[in-house]
Amino acid sequence: MGRHVLVTGGAGYIGSHAANALIDRGDDVTVIDRLSTGFDWLVPPAADLVVADIGDTGTLANLLSDGRFDAILHFAGSIVVPESVADPLTYYENNTVKSRGLIECAVRAGVPHFIFSSTAAVYGSVGADPVTEDAPLRPESPYGFSKLMTEIMLADAAAAHSIRYGVLRYFNVAGADPKGRTGQSTKGATHLIKVAAEAASGKRDGIEIFGEDYPTPDGTCVRDYIHVTDLVAAHILALDRLREGGDSLTANLGYGHGFSVRQVLDTVDSVAGGPIRRTMGPRRPGDAASIVADPSKARSELNWQPKHDDLTGIVEDALRWERHLQTRNDSAG
Ligand SMILES: NC(=O)c1ccc[n+]([C@@H]2O[C@H](COP(=O)([O-])OP(=O)(O)OC[C@H]3O[C@@H](n4cnc5c(N)ncnc54)[C@H](O)[C@@H]3O)[C@@H](O)[C@H]2O)c1
Numbered sequence: 001m002g003r004h005v006l007v008t009g010g011a012g013y014i015g016s017h018a019a020n021a022l023i024d025r026g027d028d029v030t031v032i033d034r035l036s037t038g039f040d041w042l043v044p045p046a047a048d049l050v051v052a053d054i055g056d057t058g059t060l061a062n063l064l065s066d067g068r069f070d071a072i073l074h075f076a077g078s079i080v081v082p083e084s085v086a087d088p089l090t091y092y093e094n095n096t097v098k099s100r101g102l103i104e105c106a107v108r109a110g111v112p113h114f115i116f117s118s119t120a121a122v123y124g125s126v127g128a129d130p131v132t133e134d135a136p137l138r139p140e141s142p143y144g145f146s147k148l149m150t151e152i153m154l155a156d157a158a159a160a161h162s163i164r165y166g167v168l169r170y171f172n173v174a175g176a177d178p179k180g181r182t183g184q185s186t187k188g189a190t191h192l193i194k195v196a197a198e199a200a201s202g203k204r205d206g207i208e209i210f211g212e213d214y215p216t217p218d219g220t221c222v223r224d225y226i227h228v229t230d231l232v233a234a235h236i237l238a239l240d241r242l243r244e245g246g247d248s249l250t251a252n253l254g255y256g257h258g259f260s261v262r263q264v265l266d267t268v269d270s271v272a273g274g275p276i277r278r279t280m281g282p283r284r285p286g287d288a289a290s291i292v293a294d295p296s297k298a299r300s301e302l303n304w305q306p307k308h309d310d311l312t313g314i315v316e317d318a319l320r321w322e323r324h325l326q327t328r329n330d331s332a333g
């Protein structure tokens with residue numbers, strides 16, 4: 001078995017960064033993506049792209065049948081929390097049911113390693129920062145539950161079969177490939193830094209701040225923003241750990257310190273060289289006041305050493321990608 005990785009959702013924001021990182025260090029990569037929020041032009045040219053839904057277990061079984069894959073990195077999924085509240089069954093279908101089918105195909109085909117994109121949303125509002133992996137798991141949205149159920153299925157499957165896993169719980173992922181190859185390109189994206197980058201490059205009139213009456217230093221919500229390149233580096237380390245025979249692991253991925261919405265927007269203003277228009281709005285339902293990772297486990301177990309822990313750098317990379325999107329006429333931007 002060689003080093004050939006199946007990357008689900010590899011035409012999306014984070015999956016395309018992972019595909020590049022795997023190729024950069026010499027792994028073979030096949031991407032499976034239905035291109036619902038992803039784009040074929042984000043898939044690195046050196047990767048094979050199979051345009052299919054991961055719910056198509058016939059295609060999956062076929063793909064895995066020759067035994068060439070030694071790992072699956074599973075990024076495919078639906079990611080918008082409020083959308084999951086409005087349409088929970090679609091989220092459980094896409095994130096939970098289809099993950100079950102994928103795990104089953106992996107077990108049947110004897111794929112030994114599985115890395116799963118989980119989320120800080122599995123914790124809910126814990127009320128204590130920083131959050132360690134053993135904090136109570138109390139998701140506050142169908143999105144969070146859909147991911148937690150997949151974590152549980154993976155752990156149970158690993159206890160019963162020859163498969164080991166890495167569950168990585170992402171905090172707020174932002175930034176873009178410093179080499180300019182890929183970045184967040186989804187139309188109608190809701191993430192703060194993406195929305196602010198669109199405003200700074202004239203694609204939106206401005207940005208609304210969702211609530212300024214939180215019990216935080218400046219009244220706006222605090223989050224732990226992690227550069228996508230550091231996030232992906234932790235996936236490679238987790239994969240290497242499994243390949244070297246290490247145990248399954250569940251780990252947070254964040255830097256361990258938070259920034260308020262206002263601090264993020266001040267950084268965007270200074271990187272962009274002028275202020276974006278801000279309006280104050282009410283709280284967005286479901287937002288926790290503050291959520292910051294305790295990343296000690298990723299550091300100690302994976303020897304993860306982030307290199308981009310710098311909000312200004314994250315915003316610079318996000319803005320550079322946003323401007324790049326404007327030069328593409330087939331882009332979502
Ligand atoms: N972006 C974040 O801040 C964040 C935070 C926590 C967790 N995550 C998780 O990371 C993963 C990747 O997120 P992203 O930000 O890159 O999102 P994204 O929407 O850019 O990427 C998801 C990709 O999966 C594909 N996809 C969705 N459903 C599919 C299906 N059934 N079959 C085949 N392809 C399918 C989409 O076309 C897209 O290319 C998701 O699982 C998400 O839950 C993201």
Ligand SMILES: O=c1ccn([C@@H]2O[C@H](COP(=O)(O)OP(=O)(O)O[C@H]3O[C@H](CO)[C@@H](O)[C@H](O)[C@H]3O)[C@@H](O)[C@H]2O)c(=O)[nH]1
Binds near residue numbers: 193222
């Ligand atoms: O136009 C905007 C967009 C966001 N925010 C605020 O900015 C903060 C960050 O919001 P956002 O970027 O949407 O991230 P989160 O809601 O924290 O959720 C993200 O981070 C989670 C992990 O914590 C992931 O699971 C989710 O997929 C991902 O959307 C929140 O306080 C929002 O209220 C605004 O004020 N205005």
